Amino acid sequence: MTGNVRVALIGCGRIAQVAHLPALEKAEGVDLVAVSDPSADVARAVARRYGVPSAYTDQGEVFADPSVEAVIVAAPDRFHHAIAAAALAAGKHVLVEKPLASTLEEAEALADLVDRTGLVLQVGAMKRHDEGVQYARRFVVERVGEVRSFNAWYRIGDLRPGIEATLFPHVAADPAARQVEAGFKADRRRYLLATHGAHVFDTVRFLLGDVTSVIARHREDGKDQTWQVLLTTPSGAVGTVGIAVDVPGVPSEGIEVFGSTGTVRVDTHFPFYRRASTVHAYADGVTSVPELTDGDAYERQAEAFARSIREGGPPVPDVHDGVRAIRLIEATAAAVESGAEVEL
Amino acid sequence: MTGNVRVALIGCGRIAQVAHLPALEKAEGVDLVAVSDPSADVARAVARRYGVPSAYTDQGEVFADPSVEAVIVAAPDRFHHAIAAAALAAGKHVLVEKPLASTLEEAEALADLVDRTGLVLQVGAMKRHDEGVQYARRFVVERVGEVRSFNAWYRIGDLRPGIEATLFPHVAADPAARQVEAGFKADRRRYLLATHGAHVFDTVRFLLGDVTSVIARHREDGKDQTWQVLLTTPSGAVGTVGIAVDVPGVPSEGIEVFGSTGTVRVDTHFPFYRRASTVHAYADGVTSVPELTDGDAYERQAEAFARSIREGGPPVPDVHDGVRAIRLIEATAAAVESGAEVEL
């Protein structure tokens, strides 16, 4: 096929309205032809706002719609596997929000399906499409030399709600659905590790490759949670990952990598500032700071998805990356439980 | 009257779609009840997107609409005076984009009208509603002591188009209208000084009060323009204002103020990052950096406008501030022309 990829968005809740819809409206190579949400009001509201031809309340209609080539799954995590599996079965390419699935078994089942169908499945770890993170990756490969140690962090600051209130557009919502979802996030410890770990572990893997083992400690203070994780890679690099929700102040996310010939530090901004990560890349006596302007990682993610479909390259990240991110999340949880080092 | 102020937006071009409409959708105390644009397609597109009840192509319909209490004038600069005057004549409160008018005479005529009608006229120098600029102003009053010198700058970097392409939503436009407008911006020297000077001179006045005299030098390089201005205030503070369009790199805007007991530096971000200015405020051995989250100056401007209408305080900035900003722009142009100091 040629021309823009005809995409449907399944699940029109907050992340869809805040991230995907504004991105899809502008992304090159993509036409948003349908949206689907259990709430007819929400589906209609977003379709009207973004001029989308079809608004469904049953995702089965999406799969049956022959004009739809690909779906973006932005429904709650627990539905990722079922929707993605049904989409693949219906011959649609899939971009599924991270985490790929709720359990490792579900994630591996999706990997099997992808292998069998030959369709494109991309995981929505959109930081891999952050222009700054991509610059850092090239710098790691070309200038940093042998990676020896690293530190990554993902800290949600308690000022985030105010920032969200400013950056987020008005969101059409179904109050009943919101309440149901809140219930499913009630196991905060599991939910937060999965939702934030999916980002930070994927970024570690994107820059540094696989992880061999983890040791982890966790602390719970009412609704606040902290994980400190010690990781090793196959090449013997030793690193740390810190995840904290909430800490006082502004959110902070990033990674610093120390190699034999260079170092690089990535400071990733709250995504709805639409700024590429700020990168400080040091080698040979000079710190280079790229001034990057193409900062909507969701838009770049959608464009990359369309290119994978049309041009045939592997999606970034692919289903196996999605599986490995979940394996790291589960290994971290197990390491907290046992107190011991967990091999992957 | 009580309840939300019923507002109409006149002029639905780029600044309306990028700044005002997203802000009005979320601003407290405001209901957007009508939009007006010469292009029916544009008027309808924005009305549909933002769920606005009425879409007019003739601003006369706005003035005749009894449900409209106030108008926001986002039409091109050369129409500001006529639209604002007609709105006041029709008994509507007005928020008019900066600069208040195209000439000092027009601006002063509006000031007379405001005095006669007793209606609210607020000028859209929205930086006064930037939470960081407001923090800086309080700091100047309370901690900086006697102001002795200052430097302000407004530099458009050549990376701005890429940043705009990322931050701006899809904009509905009438290609014919765009071409007409480009023609009116053809006197770049006059246009750029007016459009950027309106911001930077208003910020100087907001923080420091009036200006007594200006000396200015200008340089033109193809489409690029630079002004360097030396200013004095009634209290004898000596300052500089630099305006440059374009410089290589990222945009940069700000002011630093040096007083007898403190100093403050304000770095103002490109407004569509929706971040409050970053402020470094020094006194008594400590630099304080407020971490501000309410960063949409257009939304805060609309809310302040509504409060002025409902609660009766003076608008910020008011029509006299708008007049004085134009006086500074014209004095700067005259100082460039003559080479001599121009008293205000």
Place this chain on the structure above:
Amino acid sequence: MTGNVRVALIGCGRIAQVAHLPALEKAEGVDLVAVSDPSADVARAVARRYGVPSAYTDQGEVFADPSVEAVIVAAPDRFHHAIAAAALAAGKHVLVEKPLASTLEEAEALADLVDRTGLVLQVGAMKRHDEGVQYARRFVVERVGEVRSFNAWYRIGDLRPGIEATLFPHVAADPAARQVEAGFKADRRRYLLATHGAHVFDTVRFLLGDVTSVIARHREDGKDQTWQVLLTTPSGAVGTVGIAVDVPGVPSEGIEVFGSTGTVRVDTHFPFYRRASTVHAYADGVTSVPELTDGDAYERQAEAFARSIREGGPPVPDVHDGVRAIRLIEATAAAVESGAEVEL
């Protein structure tokens, strides 16, 4: 006694000439009355430069000198215990460079001696006298609330030799002695963990109190070394400490602490810039950055030592802090060896 404390400096090598002698020349409350070094040339050179009345080659002469009230021990680490013990036995107060001693046994023996003699023994972990670190400590106590997590780091950058060449004064040296000392540093792994760990672990303890357990991973690359350590405190705070020698680029040292109501980050400069640590202290919506000017931690350390002697308060850090820093160093080495968590 009253008046300035009469101090002798034992060991006039590099750290003495670079740090202690310039500090002692200016420190309030201190008179440097004697120096001692095995090299007569070195002892005489520094005595001449700093106008010191007595230059000895045998430290026994120092202990026998009744005009000496206190000694500063800047000899190589392996002599710390013997010299400090002899000084205490001779009734002299002691400021001993960190680490307190070469082994835990030696360190504990010094603690016993201090308890028996009632003399002042201060350990030269001079970061406790860094005005920025002290600000951070007060902030942790007063504003940060319950500490939940932290990260500390001590990374020697490969640009350090150039920085040292610039900052260090001309150093008088005995080439033979230098070669002997280099041999004693040949077990780099042990040496580097002790010499750098003594700082970073002491700073962790100064800000956060004791440590309950450590898990550690280590990596060796030729002369380069990396440790990543996971720590817990009695209150359940979970933290990391990273030590790396060398990494490409500039040196970096600091700690960040996350509590229930505030956070603080300390960036400690290479000490011979004589700058207090830069502190970013966040609570209640504002980041405070103290602008500190009294930045010679060695001078402040000497002045604090003199005050302890004259005014009677406990030295900072005291011998027990010195013991615990060594215990943490040894626990880290053991944790690397065993791979398991080591309780303290």
Place this chain on the structure above:
Amino acid sequence: MTGNVRVALIGCGRIAQVAHLPALEKAEGVDLVAVSDPSADVARAVARRYGVPSAYTDQGEVFADPSVEAVIVAAPDRFHHAIAAAALAAGKHVLVEKPLASTLEEAEALADLVDRTGLVLQVGAMKRHDEGVQYARRFVVERVGEVRSFNAWYRIGDLRPGIEATLFPHVAADPAARQVEAGFKADRRRYLLATHGAHVFDTVRFLLGDVTSVIARHREDGKDQTWQVLLTTPSGAVGTVGIAVDVPGVPSEGIEVFGSTGTVRVDTHFPFYRRASTVHAYADGVTSVPELTDGDAYERQAEAFARSIREGGPPVPDVHDGVRAIRLIEATAAAVESGAEVEL
């Protein structure tokens, strides 16, 4: 001649002890063979500390000493001309502290003498030997394109005395001489413009070349002084220079340059931190920050002086640069006086 240049230091006051003596002790290519100061105590103290063979109280002895090839003039400004002229007459090369002389006439007389004798005369505007300033200069030449505007500043913060107290070594002084000198600095307005202007105007000229005209405003508040200056260059670049003594807070000194293809910002640290200026150099989408370690500008200045003598290249800056810096200082004073633009 070959081997190290044999140098004498004339004037052993504060700047000599704080800046020149530590630099000369380490500088390559230089041997300090004599010092001279009207106070015999001071001359002897510094000779002892730095191991200098001869300590004179009469500078005539320096000129008569055949072992002296070159002199560094660190006496008070009003003696610069007489000492430098006598040194040249005696066949000695000269490095004279900035400003070159007290008046333009004196400065021009020195230029004549240099032309007649063919000896090396270097002016002590040591910022030209700051590794960061040199990097910036190369960047201006190679990457910034046509320079269009610039801003330079030199602000002494009121925290400077505390910083000096920390960074300065113990200074041997003659109290009577100090009091005499204070008297000569009593015309603060003239003194401050000369002493600080000599730096900032020379840096402007080093990076950007000559200045065509200045307009200046001045403000006096008790002991505090502020100048704001508007400058143009032959190529039409328009710039500002701000000088302020004191402002609240930390000292700040630097320059930013905006060209057609790049920009560069230089932040110059208080010199006794011995750090090269921090440079942010932007072109082609990347900001480069060189990590520079050779940061003692006084030491680099002395080494450059020695190379000019031995290898024959022009001194940096030379006597004509020194003349032009004074011309800019006098033009600025005249522009303040008259209120009008002063051509150079």
